[in-house]
Amino acid sequence: MKKGVLLEIRDLHITLDFDGDDIPIVQGIDLELPAGKVLALVGESGCGKSITSQALLRLLPREVRISSGEINFRPTEDQSPIDIAPLNKDGKEIRSIRGNQMSMIFQEPMSSFSPIHKIGDQIGEVIQLHLKVTKAEARRRVIDLLDKVGIPDPEQAVDQYPHSFSGGMRQRAMIAKSLACNPSILIADEPTTALDVTIQAQILEIMRNLKDELRMSMIFITHDLGVVAQIADEVAIMYMGRIVEKGPVSEIFNNPQHPYTVSLLSAIPRLGDLSDRRKLTSIRGSVPSLFERPPGCAFHPRCDSFIPGRCDTQFPPTSQLSPIHEVHCFIHENTEKEISS
Amino acid sequence: MIRFVFSRFVYMVLTMAAVSVIAFILIQLPPGDFADSYANKRQQAGAPITTEELDNMRHQLGLDQPWHIQYGSWVSNMVLRGDMGYSWEWRRPVADVIGDRLPLTLALAFSTLFLMYLIAIPIGIYSAVRQYSATDHLFSTAGYVGLATPNFLLALILMYLGQKWFGQSVGGLFSPEYQDAPWSWGRVGNLIEHLWVPVIVLGTAGTAYLIRTVRASTLDELDKMYVMAARAGGLSPMRLLLKYPVRMALNPIVATLGWRLTYVISGAPIVGVVMSLPDTGPLFLHSLLNQDMYLAGGMVLIYCAFTIIGTFISDLLLILIDPRIRMQGN
Numbered sequence: 001m002k003k004g005v006l007l008e009i010r011d012l013h014i015t016l017d018f019d020g021d022d023i024p025i026v027q028g029i030d031l032e033l034p035a036g037k038v039l040a041l042v043g044e045s046g047c048g049k050s051i052t053s054q055a056l057l058r059l060l061p062r063e064v065r066i067s068s069g070e071i072n073f074r075p076t077e078d079q080s081p082i083d084i085a086p087l088n089k090d091g092k093e094i095r096s097i098r099g100n101q102m103s104m105i106f107q108e109p110m111s112s113f114s115p116i117h118k119i120g121d122q123i124g125e126v127i128q129l130h131l132k133v134t135k136a137e138a139r140r141r142v143i144d145l146l147d148k149v150g151i152p153d154p155e156q157a158v159d160q161y162p163h164s165f166s167g168g169m170r171q172r173a174m175i176a177k178s179l180a181c182n183p184s185i186l187i188a189d190e191p192t193t194a195l196d197v198t199i200q201a202q203i204l205e206i207m208r209n210l211k212d213e214l215r216m217s218m219i220f221i222t223h224d225l226g227v228v229a230q231i232a233d234e235v236a237i238m239y240m241g242r243i244v245e246k247g248p249v250s251e252i253f254n255n256p257q258h259p260y261t262v263s264l265l266s267a268i269p270r271l272g273d274l275s276d277r278r279k280l281t282s283i284r285g286s287v288p289s290l291f292e293r294p295p296g297c298a299f300h301p302r303c304d305s306f307i308p309g310r311c312d313t314q315f316p317p318t319s320q321l322s323p324i325h326e327v328h329c330f331i332h333e334n335t336e337k338e339i340s341s
Numbered sequence: 342m343i344r345f346v347f348s349r350f351v352y353m354v355l356t357m358a359a360v361s362v363i364a365f366i367l368i369q370l371p372p373g374d375f376a377d378s379y380a381n382k383r384q385q386a387g388a389p390i391t392t393e394e395l396d397n398m399r400h401q402l403g404l405d406q407p408w409h410i411q412y413g414s415w416v417s418n419m420v421l422r423g424d425m426g427y428s429w430e431w432r433r434p435v436a437d438v439i440g441d442r443l444p445l446t447l448a449l450a451f452s453t454l455f456l457m458y459l460i461a462i463p464i465g466i467y468s469a470v471r472q473y474s475a476t477d478h479l480f481s482t483a484g485y486v487g488l489a490t491p492n493f494l495l496a497l498i499l500m501y502l503g504q505k506w507f508g509q510s511v512g513g514l515f516s517p518e519y520q521d522a523p524w525s526w527g528r529v530g531n532l533i534e535h536l537w538v539p540v541i542v543l544g545t546a547g548t549a550y551l552i553r554t555v556r557a558s559t560l561d562e563l564d565k566m567y568v569m570a571a572r573a574g575g576l577s578p579m580r581l582l583l584k585y586p587v588r589m590a591l592n593p594i595v596a597t598l599g600w601r602l603t604y605v606i607s608g609a610p611i612v613g614v615v616m617s618l619p620d621t622g623p624l625f626l627h628s629l630l631n632q633d634m635y636l637a638g639g640m641v642l643i644y645c646a647f648t649i650i651g652t653f654i655s656d657l658l659l660i661l662i663d664p665r666i667r668m669q670g671n
Contacts, residue, residue, distance in 0.1 A: 090577070100575055104573040116662070117584075117585075126574040163668070
């Protein structure tokens with residue numbers, strides 16, 4: 001494992017068991033999460049980004065499984081990494097990582113808490129599970145956490161039930177729960193998608209501050225490039241279970257090289273543009289279903305740079321445009337050679 | 342919360358009042374009255390009754406009064422003096438006739454309910470967690486067969502098998518030597534020995550149905566986001582299952598407790614008649630056939646009271662287990 005990296009995904013394949021057939025959902029992705037950085041995983045619904053994030057904690061639904069690949073994780077740089085992929089999915093090892101060294105925030109704050117248990121008890125549960133503390137100490141810590149994520153009157157909130165919290169408050173509480181044991185990695189699966197824009201900004205702000213304060217690394221799943229620009233350091237663009245382009249945020253935003261990335265970026269509406277151009281730009285066609293995956297590069301039916309006989313027969317190999325910028329596209333096949341020669 | 346309980350209580354009383362009117366109308370609906378059916382019997386016995394005697398009898402029993410006056414005196418006697426009227430057939434007060442047999446009906450109903458929940462809840466949860474496994478399919482098949490078998494048929498089959506294999510009559514609730522004996526531990530033991538057959542008969546379909554309900558409501562909860570969120574906290578599978586999805590899946594089960602009780606009690610008459618049980622089932626049937634008005638009315642009222650009280654109890658339980666319902670009252 002490279003220096004400074006806490007989590008490394010190697011050639012990860014995930015399949016869906018559909019009546020005995022194995023349908024590939026994620027096809028060989030490679031990712032690295034450096035300590036203290038935020039890695040954004042971006043793509044349309046169904047591209048496999050949420051499934052990838054769930055695989056990291058082995059939270060996949062019953063019919064979905066990791067078919068091959070490695071997920072190497074170490075809580076700190078001095079520790080030796082363990083491979084999460086072959087662990088028993090409800091065994092002791094993975095359970096001691098969940099909520100403790102690696103924790104997760106979900107998309108739907110309204111349904112991420114059990115409606116019949118007190119907020120404080122649901123957060124305290126994680127603390128008592130992983131840390132050797134008394135009930136009273138756990139409660140004290142819950143109140144501190146609630147205060148930290150900006151919930152007013154935490155002394156009272158700790159004894160409330162989720163239904164007396166708004167969506168934004170619940171997401172704050174969810175963040176508090178995920179931070180309960182000072183994890184080294186926080187996985188956030190579209191944490192702001194279900195919230196309205198002003199609340200979204202507040203939540204992002206809290207996450208950014210806490211990330212720095214607690215020196216965490218973060219994997220941030222989203223389909224919103226605006227959010228990526230606000231919070232991420234690195235970004236990986238996914239399309240139908242594959243990473244098509246990855247690099248630092250500024251590089252990807254200023255110098256996108258994959259046709260899919262280019263179209264995604266041009267589909268962002270900009271204030272002012274709307275007056276002269278009535279219609280929003282959109283990407284031609286729609287994402288095919290998992291059962292009708294186009295051969296070769298799955299994006300080719302929607303791509304303007306489609307090369308017949310090439311793109312529809314084989315998935316493009318990695319083109320290392322620069323030490324930090326990687327793309328999978330045949331239009332860049334020779335660029336790499338120019339660099340290396 | 343106290344207000345919530347109080348309002349539920351008021352509803353319960355109002356429902357009871359409405360039900361008493363309906364019960365009274367229902368037993369008045371069939372053509373003829375007790376005097377007619379009495380006259381019929383005399384006719385068949387070869388000693389016909391004169392029209393004058395018949396009118397006299399009607400007058401004595403108050404059957405010549407308009408129905409609302411009859412209803413009024415029935416209800417006021419019941420509420421003010423606990424007097425449920427007189428059974429002409431048995432020539433005893435209705436309260437005594439029912440009182441003799443009600444404890445057995447209750448013993449049967451509650452042991453059936455208890456066993457139903459005891460069996461159905463674990464099986465339902467297991468079937469949900471291991472959905473589509475061989476065991477799940479086995480339980481589902483057994484459940485459908487259980488649901489589809491009419492309970493009188495099941496009663497006949499069990500009685501036949503009991504006779505054939507054990508050489509023992511499984512009808513009734515007591516062996517002959519305990520039939521009219523005073524209550525003693527021996528008699529209780531004897532009752533338990535006999536009780537299992539009607540319990541199986543009454544409980545099979547209900548258990549099968551309950552397994553489906555528990556399985557479905559647990560399955561609903563298993564896929565909820567909060568389950569994954571709790572799993573992501575590091576909880577062990579068993580603790581997770583019992584603390585979150587199962588707790589939530591209890592709601593619909595508790596909420597239907599009220600009519601589950603009625604279901605068991607209203608299934609009892611047929612089984613009671615087939616298996617000649619000394620409980621209220623056969624009593625109810627005969628009171629209807631003989632137009633023994635106050636006895637029939639009293640029975641209908643008691644069956645309804647069970648439903649209403651059952652619903653009230655399940656409301657109270659829901660308040661205990663679900664904070665969202667608790668808060669609603671405030």
